[in-house]
Each structure stands twice: as structure tokens, then as C-alpha cells.
Amino acid sequence: MRMVVSACWGVHPALNCGVALWALSSWRRAIPVGERDRMVPSALEIRYSSPVYDDLWPCADWASRLIQQGGARSARLRMRRSWRQVGDVLRAVATDWLKSGDPLRGEAEAAVVRGHGLAPGLVHETFTRWLRRVAAGELFDLWERELGATDADCIQSLFAVFAGTLAEPAIQTVCHALMMRTFLLGRASLREWGAVAAWMRAVVRADPELGPSVVLATWPTACSQWTQAACAGAEGTLVFGGDAAVAALRAWTPPDRRFSARGHRVSVIGVTSDVAENEFADLAERISLDMVIHDQKGCLSPQYCFVEDRQGVHAGRLAESLxxxxxxxxxVWPAPPLGEDEMVAWRLALERWRVESALGAGVFAFEEPAGAGRFGVMYHPELERLPGNPVHRFMHVIAVRDGAEAARLLQPLHGRIAAVAHAGKWMDFTAWLGDEWDSADLSIRVCAPGEMQDPPLIWQDGGCPNLREWVRA
Structure with missing residues (x-):
């Protein structure tokens, strides 16, 4: 059964919300509790994951009332559960999912694949790697390192917005909120809903006491007063999304509340001259893994590879190997087909770089056969500025004389770098970006090629706030 709220869409937002509340009231009375979070609605539907707070629906100030009640429940939960006990539950759930052989529970995986346009095998592989680390107890290591073995006095309520992020960051945020015994209201897009809701159902089966701690909801953008109320009511707001969403939510969050955001970023690779050419095949294989895992759509997917090349041949040979x-x-992992608009943009970009190459700009294109997954590798012997990436599935291999030249090219990306993978003995990238690196708190992940898509569970390295940010002074 599906209830689509679309009758008045496109008119005044207040009328939209009124229609939505009326429809939601009828919808929730008609659907059994056990079926409410298993539906697959359209983009204009409203859904809600927890029956614990049913008495709040429908009312205009449900978001603020929900956060108040949830915060009070989280305070009581801290008296009954330690963070170690919650961590044991999460480890057990992760272990159970690994044993099942279907870690994203079928329907949830299909939703992630459809929403992000990813290859099913890659989604399964990356999520399985993440589950192994949770099952191995890395969350315990993180908490002991960040907060010590004692239970810290964390904030009681957190509002998180998951706008188009992948399943792992969304579920990871849920895990941290559970271990903090902090009430979490998560607004998930349709892309994340299936995976996160499936995870919470498993957590509640393992320990029903944790059920009221997390509420997942989806509501239309037109009902912005709900989002504003959540930002104003929660002690902290965490945002995964585009720059426009980050700016809007920052404006709605009171200045005395904690706010952390993860906007769009890019990742880069650095290769020094001491990497021998006979190592290029292995290096290229590892770089290609970082590119294809999320179809080069995520922040941790590299788009630029800087190669220290004083002879003018090093970078070109690495581009061929890549x-x-x-x-x-x-x-092995065929890339999903590009959409019609994406394919047109991809071909236009490729043709433009081919023309530049013919005019002597020194750009050489290596094109993938259409049947084997379509990626482009662009080699630039010299550049005045970084080329844009109009669509994903392009890697720019750029020859530079030294770190100073790379730093100059990277300046337009200052504050937007998610991860840096470096091969060889090249100087630390902190020296490349100079004094601004630390002051900007860029939370850049530094790793080896092939490890970009396997970030640690610590929030700071993932571009999210350090756990200490959620501890009361």
C-alpha cells in the first residue's frame, strides 16, 4: 500500500504541509505498524521508522516535541546501558549480517544501487569491508582513544541530515549516536533509507531498549519548518549533503548549538619520482580500485593524480598503465551504464580534450571500450590550472616538477579536499598546503593508493566532527 502526497504540490508551502499532515494521519492509521518502514514510497511520500512516538503524529510541531521526548528517553537510557554494552550489540549485529551472506538485506542493497547508480558487486564488497571492521571491535578502539574508558556526558539530542550520502556514513552516524546514548532524529533521503532502516530493525531485535533512541524520517523539502524546528531543537546538527543544503541548515541552526557539515569534496593522489616504472602496474591497479568502487561519485573517489616528473615521461607512462x-x-566489475545526459556530457568532454591535444595542448585520452565500463584517463604534461570534471569517470594524470607546483594547482580546491593518497617518499601533503592546513581543520584523510574507500571509523578523518565535539564541557 502506498500513499502519495502530490495533490497540491507546487502551491504554497503551508498548504503543502497541511495536505501532507492530513494524508500522513490517514496513512498511518491504515498501515499496520510492522509494515510502515518496509514500504518503498515515491519521492513525495512521508515515512517514519519508529512506532514509539506515534502519539506525536500528526501535529505541526512534531519535530521539536519528538526531540524533547527523545532527549529525555536518552537520559534514562544512559542509566541502563553503558557504551560498551551498546557496542557489544552493534558488534553482534555486524557479525550476524556477515554470517548471513547478504549484508544489505536484499531490498536495501537494491535501493542503494538504484539511488547511486552503483554496481551491485561493489556495493556488497565495500559494505562487507565496513561490517568486518565493526565486528572486529574498531568502534571500541575509537571510543577508548577519543573519550577514554569512562562514559562521557554527551549531548542528549542530535539531528542528522543524510542527503545523498552512501550507506556506511549514515549507519556509522547511527552507531555513534547509539553508543553516546544520544537521541538521533535522522532525515534520510530515499537512497539511504533502506540500508539504515534495515540496520536499525536488526539493532532493535537485538536490544529493544535501543529502539526509541533513533528515529528515521523522510519529509518533503517544501515542509522546511519541520527541518528548521529540528535544527533549533537539537543540541547538535550533522549534515551530509551538497553545498546548498549545508548553507541552508547552517542558517537554521542557532549559534549556540553544535553544527558540523560534510559538503561536496574531491580527492587526489600524489606519486613521487622515486616510484620506479616497474611498479606502475601495481600502483595503477590500486588507483583504479579507488576510482571504480563508487563509480568515482563519492568524495573519496580520486579525480586528480599528481606525478613528480622532471623528465617528462614518468606521468605519461603511469597514465597508460592506469x-x-x-x-x-x-x-571484472562492469560499470553501470551512464544515463543519457551523462553520456552526452562524457562524450563532449572527451572530444574537447581530444581537440586540445590536436592543437598542441599536450592532452592524450585513453578511452575505455563501451562494453567494458567507460572511464577516461587524461594525461597533462603541463597545466596552468586544474581542469574541471563535468562528469564522473575521468582521471586527470598531471605531471608536476615538485610539490610547490602541485600546491599552486591545488589552491582552488583549498577546503574541499577529502582524501590524499600518496605513493613514494613525497613530502607530507600538509607541507604542500602550508600553514592553512591546520587552521582550516580540513579533516583530510591521508592514506596509500587503494585504501581511499576504506576510511577509519573515526568521525574526524571521515570529514565529520571529532567525538569530543559531542561531549558537554
Whole structure:
């Protein structure tokens, strides 16, 4: 059964919300509690994951009342559960999902694949790697390192917005909120809903006491007063989304409340001259893995590879090796087909760079066969400024003389770098970006090629706030 709230869409927002509340009231009375969070609604539907707070629906100030009640419940939960006990539950759930052989529970995986346009095998592989680390107890290590073995006095309520992020960051946020015994109201987009809701159902089956701690909801953008009320009512707001969403939510969050956001970022790779050419095949294979895991759509997918090349041949040969590695990857993990608009943009970009190459700009394109997954590798012997990436599935291999030249090219990306993978003995990227690195609190992940898509569970390295940010002074 589905209830689509679309009769008056496009008119005054207040009328939209009134229609939505009326429809939601009828919808929730008609659907059994056990079926409410298993539906797959359209983009204009409202859904809600927890029957614990049913008495709040429908009312205009449900978001603020929900946060008040949830915060009070979280205070009581801290008296009954330690963070170690909650962590044991999360480890057990992760272990159970690994044993099942279907870690995203079928329907949830299909929703993630459809929402992000990813290859099913890659989604399964990356999520399984994440589950292994949770099952191994890395969350315990993180908490002991960040907060010590004692239970810290954390904030009681958190509002999180998951706007188009992947399943792992969304579920990871839920895990941290549960271990803090902090009430979490999560507004999830349709892309994350299936995976996060499936995870919470498993957590509640393992320990029903944790059920009231997390509420997942989806509501239309037109009902902005609900979002504003959540930002104003929660002690902290955490945002995963685009720059426009971050700016709007920051404006709605009172200045005395905690706020942390994760906007769109890019990742880069650095290769020093001491990496021998006979190592290029292995290096290219690892770089290609970082590119294809999320179809080069995520913040942790590299788009630029800087190669220290004083002879003018080093970078070009690495570009050729990378093109070969991508062809092999395409045979093992075929990339999903591009949409019509994406394909047009991809071809236009490729043709533009081919024209630049013919005019002497020194750009050489290596194109993947259409049947083996479509990626492009662009080699730039010299550049005045970084080229834009109009669509995903392009890697720019850029020859530079030294770190100073790379730093100059990277300046337009200052504050927007998510991760840096470096091969060889190249100087630390902190030296590349200079004094601004620490002051900007960029939370950049530094790793080896092939490890970008396997970030640690610590929030700071993932671009989210350090756990200490959620502890009361």
C-alpha cells in the first residue's frame, strides 16, 4: 500500500504541509505498524521508522516535541546501558549480517544501487569491508582513544541530515549516536533509507531498549519548518549533503548549538619520482580500485593524480598503465551504464580534450571500450590550472616538477579536499598546503593508493566532527 502526497504540490508551502499532515494521519492509521518502514514510497511520500512516538503524529510541531521526548528517553537510557554494552550489540549485529551472506538485506542493497547508480558487486564488497571492521571491535578502539574508558556526558539530542550520502556514513552516524546514548532524529533521503532502516530493525531485535533512541524520517523539502524546528531543537546538527543544503541548515541552526557539515569534496593522489616504472602496474591497479568502487561519485573517489616528473615521461607512462588497469577492472566489475545526459556530457568532454591535444595542448585520452565500463584517463604534461570534471569517470594524470607546483594547482580546491593518497617518499601533503592546513581543520584523510574507500571509523578523518565535539564541557 502506498500513499502519495502530490495533490497540491507546487502551491504554497503551508498548504503543502497541511495536505501532507492530513494524508500522513490517514496513512498511518491504515498501515499496520510492522509494515510502515518496509514500504518503498515515491519521492513525495512521508515515512517514519519508529512506532514509539506515534502519539506525536500528526501535529505541526512534531519535530521539536519528538526531540524533547527523545532527549529525555536518552537520559534514562544512559542509566541502563553503558557504551560498551551498546557496542557489544552493534558488534553482534555486524557479525550476524556477515554470517548471513547478504549484508544489505536484499531490498536495501537494491535501493542503494538504484539511488547511486552503483554496481551491485561493489556495493556488497565495500559494505562487507565496513561490517568486518565493526565486528572486529574498531568502534571500541575509537571510543577508548577519543573519550577514554569512562562514559562521557554527551549531548542528549542530535539531528542528522543524510542527503545523498552512501550507506556506511549514515549507519556509522547511527552507531555513534547509539553508543553516546544520544537521541538521533535522522532525515534520510530515499537512497539511504533502506540500508539504515534495515540496520536499525536488526539493532532493535537485538536490544529493544535501543529502539526509541533513533528515529528515521523522510519529509518533503517544501515542509522546511519541520527541518528548521529540528535544527533549533537539537543540541547538535550533522549534515551530509551538497553545498546548498549545508548553507541552508547552517542558517537554521542557532549559534549556540553544535553544527558540523560534510559538503561536496574531491580527492587526489600524489606519486613521487622515486616510484620506479616497474611498479606502475601495481600502483595503477590500486588507483583504479579507488576510482571504480563508487563509480568515482563519492568524495573519496580520486579525480586528480599528481606525478613528480622532471623528465617528462614518468606521468605519461603511469597514465597508460592506469588506462590498462581500468580496462581490466571493467571486465571484472562492469560499470553501470551512464544515463543519457551523462553520456552526452562524457562524450563532449572527451572530444574537447581530444581537440586540445590536436592543437598542441599536450592532452592524450585513453578511452575505455563501451562494453567494458567507460572511464577516461587524461594525461597533462603541463597545466596552468586544474581542469574541471563535468562528469564522473575521468582521471586527470598531471605531471608536476615538485610539490610547490602541485600546491599552486591545488589552491582552488583549498577546503574541499577529502582524501590524499600518496605513493613514494613525497613530502607530507600538509607541507604542500602550508600553514592553512591546520587552521582550516580540513579533516583530510591521508592514506596509500587503494585504501581511499576504506576510511577509519573515526568521525574526524571521515570529514565529520571529532567525538569530543559531542561531549558537554
Amino acid at each position: 588506462a590498462d588497469a581500468l580496462r581490466m577492472r571493467g571486465r
